[in-house]
Amino acid sequence: MSTTATPEPTLTPTGARPQRVQLVQRVQRQGALVVLVLLCVYASFQFDTFASGPNVRSIALQASFLAVIALGMTFVIFTGGIDLSVGSVFALGGVLAAWGSQHGTAVAVLLPLAVCGAIGLVQGLVIAKGGLAPFIVTLAGLLFARGLLLFISDEGATVYKVPAGSAFRGLAQNSLLGINYPIWIVIVLFLIGGLVLHRTSYGPTVLAIGGQEDAAQLMGLPVVRTKVLTYVASGLLAGLAGVLIASYTSSGVPIIGVGTELQAISAVVLGGTLLAGGAGTVFGTLVGVLLLQVIANVINQVGSLNSNWQDVVSGAILLGVVVLQRYLAGTTRR
Amino acid sequence: MAEQTVTPAAAAAPPAEPAPPARSRFRLDGAFFRDNGVYLALVVLVVVNLVITPHFATTGSLRLQLVQVAPIIVVSLGMALVIGTGGIDLSVGAVMAMTAAVIPLYLGYGFIGALLAGLVAGLVSGLLAGTVISRVRVQPIIATLAIMVGGRGIANIVGGEIKSIRNDGFRELGSGSVAGIPWVVLVAVVVIVAVWVLMTRTTFGRYLMAIGGNARAAELAGLPVARVLTTVYVLSGLLAALAGVLLVARNQASDPTRLGQLVELTAITAVVVGGTSLSGGQVRVLGTVAGALLMQLITFTLVAHDITNSVAQMVQAVIVVLAVYAQVGTRMRRRSRA
Numbered sequence: 001m002s003t004t005a006t007p008e009p010t011l012t013p014t015g016a017r018p019q020r021v022q023l024v025q026r027v028q029r030q031g032a033l034v035v036l037v038l039l040c041v042y043a044s045f046q047f048d049t050f051a052s053g054p055n056v057r058s059i060a061l062q063a064s065f066l067a068v069i070a071l072g073m074t075f076v077i078f079t080g081g082i083d084l085s086v087g088s089v090f091a092l093g094g095v096l097a098a099w100g101s102q103h104g105t106a107v108a109v110l111l112p113l114a115v116c117g118a119i120g121l122v123q124g125l126v127i128a129k130g131g132l133a134p135f136i137v138t139l140a141g142l143l144f145a146r147g148l149l150l151f152i153s154d155e156g157a158t159v160y161k162v163p164a165g166s167a168f169r170g171l172a173q174n175s176l177l178g179i180n181y182p183i184w185i186v187i188v189l190f191l192i193g194g195l196v197l198h199r200t201s202y203g204p205t206v207l208a209i210g211g212q213e214d215a216a217q218l219m220g221l222p223v224v225r226t227k228v229l230t231y232v233a234s235g236l237l238a239g240l241a242g243v244l245i246a247s248y249t250s251s252g253v254p255i256i257g258v259g260t261e262l263q264a265i266s267a268v269v270l271g272g273t274l275l276a277g278g279a280g281t282v283f284g285t286l287v288g289v290l291l292l293q294v295i296a297n298v299i300n301q302v303g304s305l306n307s308n309w310q311d312v313v314s315g316a317i318l319l320g321v322v323v324l325q326r327y328l329a330g331t332t333r334r
Numbered sequence: 335m336a337e338q339t340v341t342p343a344a345a346a347a348p349p350a351e352p353a354p355p356a357r358s359r360f361r362l363d364g365a366f367f368r369d370n371g372v373y374l375a376l377v378v379l380v381v382v383n384l385v386i387t388p389h390f391a392t393t394g395s396l397r398l399q400l401v402q403v404a405p406i407i408v409v410s411l412g413m414a415l416v417i418g419t420g421g422i423d424l425s426v427g428a429v430m431a432m433t434a435a436v437i438p439l440y441l442g443y444g445f446i447g448a449l450l451a452g453l454v455a456g457l458v459s460g461l462l463a464g465t466v467i468s469r470v471r472v473q474p475i476i477a478t479l480a481i482m483v484g485g486r487g488i489a490n491i492v493g494g495e496i497k498s499i500r501n502d503g504f505r506e507l508g509s510g511s512v513a514g515i516p517w518v519v520l521v522a523v524v525v526i527v528a529v530w531v532l533m534t535r536t537t538f539g540r541y542l543m544a545i546g547g548n549a550r551a552a553e554l555a556g557l558p559v560a561r562v563l564t565t566v567y568v569l570s571g572l573l574a575a576l577a578g579v580l581l582v583a584r585n586q587a588s589d590p591t592r593l594g595q596l597v598e599l600t601a602i603t604a605v606v607v608g609g610t611s612l613s614g615g616q617v618r619v620l621g622t623v624a625g626a627l628l629m630q631l632i633t634f635t636l637v638a639h640d641i642t643n644s645v646a647q648m649v650q651a652v653i654v655v656l657a658v659y660a661q662v663g664t665r666m667r668r669r670s671r672a
Contacts, residue, residue, distance in 0.1 A: 082475065132658050133612055135422065135475050136602065140651040143599055147647030155644055262483040265476070275476055308490040315484020322472045322480075 031324075032270045032284065036291045043294065047301045055297070057180070061248075063293035064182035065090075066263055067286060068241040071193050072234030073264040074285045079230050080210040080277025081134035085123065085141030086238040087260035089116050091253075092149040093242020098160035098252025099152065101168040108168045108246070112239045119145060120235020124228035142261070153254045162250040172248035182244050186286075189237070193282040206230060210277025259311065266318040267292055275322060292317075371660070372608050372624045379631050387638050397516065401584065403630040404522035405577040407623055409597055410604040411529045412573030414622040415566050417605050418533075419546045420614025421474035423567065425463060426574035426601055428485030429456045430594030433578030435493025437504075438588050445503025452582075453575045459485060460571020464564030482598070486590075493590035499582060508583030518580050525573065530619045539617075542566060546614030603650065604629055607657045629653075 044051035069086050076083045093112035101108035123141050127134050150156050162168055172182050197203035205226045208216040217223050246252050270288035273280025295317070296310050383390045409426050416423040433452040440451035459481055466477045507517050533539040541562045544552045553559045574594075582588050608625030610618045629650065636646040 126655060126659070130659055131662055132655070136606070136612060136658050137655060139599055139602070140654040143596065143654070144648050144651035147644045147651065150644035150647070151642065155642060259483050259486070262479055265479065269476075275473060306491070308487040311487025312484045312491065315480045315482075315487065319466065319472075319477065319480040319484070322476050323466060323470050326470050326472055 030272070032272065032287045032291050036287055036294065039291070039294055039298070043298050043301070047298070050297070050301060059290070059293050059297050060183050061180050062296075063289050064180075064186045065241045065245050065248075066260070066267065066293070067186045067289045068182075068189060068244065069238050069260060070264040070267040070285050070289050071189055071282065072237035073261075074193070074268050074271075074273060074280065074282055075197075075206055075230045076134075076234050077265070077268050077273055077275060078206045078210045078277055078280060079227055080213065081127065081227070081230070082138065082265070083123075083141075083231065083234045083238075084135060084138040084261045085119065085145055086234060086264055087257035088142045088145035088149065089119055089235055089238040089257075090242045090245070090260055091255070091257035092116065092119075092145045092152075093239035094246040094256060095149050095153055095160060095242075095252035095254055096239075097168070097243040097246035098162055098250075101162040101166050101246070102160075105166065105168040105171075108162070108166075109171070109243055112243050112246075113236055116239025116242070117232055117236045120232040120238075121228065123235070124231030127231065128224040128227035149254055153252070156254040159254065160252040162246065168247055169250055170247075172244045182248065185240075185244070190282055190286055197282055202226060202229070207278055210279075212278075262318065263292060263314060266314050266321075269318060269321050269325070274325065369609050369621075372621055372628055376624050376628045376631065379628065379635065383631070383635055383638075387635065390638075399630060399634060400519045401516050403626055404516075404518045405580045405584075406597070406600055406604065406630065407522045407626045408525050408577040408580065409574050410601040410608075410622050410626045411525055411619065412570035413598075413601040414605045414608070414610055414617050414619065415529070415533075415542065416474070416570045417546075417602070417610055417612060418542055418614055418617035419563060419566050420549065421467065421563075421566075422478065422602070422612075423463065423570045423574075424475065424478040424598045425459060425481035425485055426570065426577075427594035427597040428482045428489065429459050429571050429574035430578035430581065430597060431489035431590045432456075432459065432485050432492070433575040434582050434588040434593045435489040435590040437579070437582055438493070438497045438499060441499065441501055445501055445507075448501070449503075449579055452579050453572060456571040456573075456575025456578070457568060458571075460568035461564065463571065464567030467567060468560040468563035489590035493588060496587055496589040496591075498587045500586075504583040505586060507580070508586060518584060521576070521580060525576070526619065526623055533617050533619055538562065538565070543615055543617065546616065548615075599654070600626075600629060600650075603654045603657070606654065606661065609661070611661055612658060 040050075049055050069090055073083055073086060093116050096112040096115055097108045100111040119141060123137050126132055126137050153160070170181075172180065174181055176184060197206070205216065205221045205223075208219070208221055209223055209226060213223060242257075245256065267288035268280070268285050269275055270291055271281065271284025271286070273284060292314060295313055299307075299309050299313065389395055409430070413423055413426065432455040436455045437448045437452045440448040443451075463474075463477050463481055466472050467474050507521075510517050512520065533542070541552070541557050544555070544557060545559055545562055549559060574597075577597075578594060581593060604625035605622050606612060606625070607628055608618050608621030608623070610616060610621060632649065632653070633646050636649060637643070
C-alpha cells in the first residue's frame with residue numbers, strides 16, 4: 001500500500017514476499033479451475049463417454065440447480081455468515097411449485113418464490129436485527145422448512161405431479177440454441193451476481209461486513225439492510241432452484257435437498273471464497289459447482305461406486321480445501 | 335465468565351471460590367428466567383400434561399419417556415461440552431449412524447466387541463474433528479459439517495440397508511432393566527454424573543470453560559488449549575457413539591440411513607434451552623438434561639394430542655430461535671445496564 005518514499009530499503013528484505021503472497025492467492029483463487037481442467041482432461045481419456053455431447057449437457061444441467069443455490073450461498077458467506085437452510089428451502093420450493101402448477105404456471109413460479117423469500121426474510125431479520133448466530137438460525141430454518149414441506153405433502157406421503165401438458169414443464173425441459181433453459185438461467189444469474197458484486201454499492205458493502213462488521217457499521221454502511229437482503233436472496237435462489245427441479249422432474253419430491261447445503265458451501269469454498277467472509281468471487285463458485293458435478297459424474301462412470309461415495313468425497317474435499325485454506329492464509333499473514 | 339450466572343457448576347464450586355455477588359440478592363428478572371426458565375417450563379409442561387393428557391402419570395408412560403430421552407441426553411451432554419468451548423459439533427448424527435453401521439460387522443466378537451467397535455467409530459471421528467479444529471484452526475461448524483455429510487456416506491457404504499441385531503447383550507441393554515430402572519436410563523444417569531463431575535471437580539472442566547471464555551487468553555496463560563479442545567471433540571464423538579449404541583440396542587436394529595438424522599439440532603436445542611450460551615465459557619450440565627427432557631416432553635405433548643410430526647418439527651424450530659433469542663437478549667440488556 002505504501003505509495004510514497006523509501007522504496008529501496010524496504011523492498012530488498014521483503015522482495016521475495018509479495019511474489020509468494022501472489023502465488024498463494026492465485027492458488028486460492030484459481031486452484032479449483034486448474035483441478036477442474038485436469039480432471040476433465042483425465043476423465044475424457046479414461047472414459048469414452050465423458051466428453052460426449054449428451055454427458056456434458058447432463059453435467060451442465062445437473063449442475064445448474066446447485067449453481068443457483070450456491071450463488072445465494074456465496075453472498076451469505078461473503079458477509080461472514082452461513083445459510084444451512086438452503087437444502088430444505090430448495091425441497092420446499094420444489095414441492096410448492098409442483099403443488100402450485102395445478103393452479104397455473106404463474107402460481108407454480110411465484111408461490112415458491114414468495115414462501116422461500118419470506119423464510120429468507122425472517123432468517124435475515126432474526127440474524128441482522130436480533131444478533132443471533134447465522135448457523136443456529138438457519139439450522140432452525142432447515143428444520144422449519146422441512147417441517148412445512150412434510151406438512152404440505154401429508155408427512156411426505158404425497159408426491160405432487162405437474163399436470164401433463166402444463167406450460168410449467170417447459171421452464172426446465174425446453175431449450176434454446178440446444179442449451180436447456182436452466183443453464184441459461186444460471187448464466188444470466190451469475191452475470192447479474194457479478195455485476196451486483198462489482199458494479200453496485202451492495203457488493204462492496206457485503207464484503208466489508210464480512211471483513212469486519214463493526215468497522216462496516218462505524219463507517220455508516222447499511223449493515224442490517226444488506227444482511228437481510230443477502231438472506232432474502234439466498235432464500236429466493238434456493239426456492240428458484242426448487243422451482244426448476246420441480247419443472248425438470250415434473251414433480252415435487254419431498255426427500256430431495258438433504259445435504260445440499262454442504263454441497264453449496266463446498267462449491268463456494270472450492271471457488272476460493274474465504275469462509276471467514278470478506279473475500280471471494282462469484283465466478284469461482286461456478287467453477288466449484290462444476291468441479292463437484294464432474295466429480296459426481298466420474299464417480300458414476302466408475303460404476304462400482306454407489307452414490308454414497310459422493311457424500312464421502314464431497315465431505316473429504318471440503319475438509320481438504322478448508323485445511324489448505326488455513327495453511328495458505330497462514331503463509332500470507334506473515 | 336465475565337457474566338455472573340449462577341450455574342449448577344458455580345453453585346457446587348469449592349468454597350475457596352467466593353460466591354458471585356448475584357447470588358446474594360434474589361431477583362426475579364430476565365437473567366433469572368434465562369438461568370432457570372428451563373426448569374420452570376418443564377414443571378409447567380408436566381402439570382399441563384397431568385391435566386390434559388390421559389394416562390400421562392402412569393409408570394409405563396414415564397418409563398417410555400425416559401427411555402426415549404436417554405440417548406438424546408447422552409448426545410446433548412457431549413454437545414454441551416463442545417458448546418462450552420465456543421464450538422459446535424454438527425457431526426453427532428453421522429457418528430451415531432457410523433456406530434450403527436459398524437456394530438453388525440463386529441457382532442461376531444460378541445456384545446463387548448461390537449460395542450467397542452461402535453465406540454471406536456466415535457473416537458476416530460471425534461479425533462479427526464478435534465485435530466482439524468484445534469491444530470489447523472478450521473471453524474468447528476465447517477469441520478463438523480464435512481464429517482456430518484462424509485460420515486453419513488461412510489455409514490451407508492459400510493452398513494447399507496437396515497439390519498436386525500440378534501444378540502443377547504444388545505437385547506438386554508435395550509429392553510432389560512435393573513431394579514425396575516431400564517439399562518438405557520441407567521447409562522444416561524452415569525453419563526450425567528460423569529460429565530457433572532468433569533465440569534465441576536476437575537481441572538479439565540476449568541480449562542474447558544476458560545478456553546470457551548477467551549481462547550486467546552487461555553493460550554497466553556499457558557493452558558493446553560489444543561489438547562483440551564481435541565479431547566472435547568473426542569468426548570462428543572464418544573458420547574454420540576454411545577447414544578448410537580443405545581438406540582441400536584433399543585431398536586434391535588441398525589439403520590445407518592435414518593439413525594440420528596437431525597439429532598444435532600435436537601442436541602443443540604437441548605443445550606441452548608438449558609441455558610448454556612452458544613458463545614461458550616460455561617456448561618450447564620443439569621440445565622442441558624432439563625433441556626433434553628423439555629424438548630422430549632414438548633414433542634410428546636404435541637404427538638399425544640394428534641399433532642403431526644411435521645408441525646412438531648416447526649414448533650421445535652421456533653423454540654430454538656426463541657431460546658437463543660432470550661439468551662442473547664438478556665445478555666445485551668445486561669451489558670447495556672452495566
